[in-house]
Amino acid sequence: MINLFKKGYDMETEVKVKKYTCERCGHSWISRIATIPKRCPKCKSPNWAIPRKENKKELRVKNLFLKELILRRGYRQYEVANMVGMHPTLLSDYIIGARDISDERKEKLAEVLGVAKEDITKGEFI
Numbered sequence: 001m002i003n004l005f006k007k008g009y010d011m012e013t014e015v016k017v018k019k020y021t022c023e024r025c026g027h028s029w030i031s032r033i034a035t036i037p038k039r040c041p042k043c044k045s046p047n048w049a050i051p052r053k054e055n056k057k058e059l060r061v062k063n064l065f066l067k068e069l070i071l072r073r074g075y076r077q078y079e080v081a082n083m084v085g086m087h088p089t090l091l092s093d094y095i096i097g098a099r100d101i102s103d104e105r106k107e108k109l110a111e112v113l114g115v116a117k118e119d120i121t122k123g124e125f126i
């Protein structure tokens with residue numbers, strides 16, 4: 001065994017590391033380099049720090065899917081809420097277009113749907 005103290009190593013030396021998480025693939029890594037990483041080491045995306053935003057078409061498709069389930073296939077609202085992992089109350093807001101809900105609920109709704117809060121506010125869902 002090597003005695004580090006005898007060799008003059010300082011055991012208290014602080015090593016500064018930074019933890020990053022890729023917004024595209026979810027990979028987390030630690031870097032000792034001071035500059036911001038250019039790419040995600042796993043998926044190699046240069047946009048690793050920018051969250052992917054769903055476009056309006058995707059939002060509309062998502063909304064139509066939920067409405068289809070409730071209105072045409074006869075699923076109950078709580079069943080659909082369960083399917084998409086959303087609280088039934090939140091799902092109501094989603095279905096009505098989320099135009100007249102509180103900021104707090106909009107934020108929560110945006111979080112559940114993985115979209116920006118502004119997209120909820122615009123009422124792009126109906």
Ligand SMILES: [Zn+2]
Nearest residue numbers: 022025040043
């Ligand atoms: Zn990645």
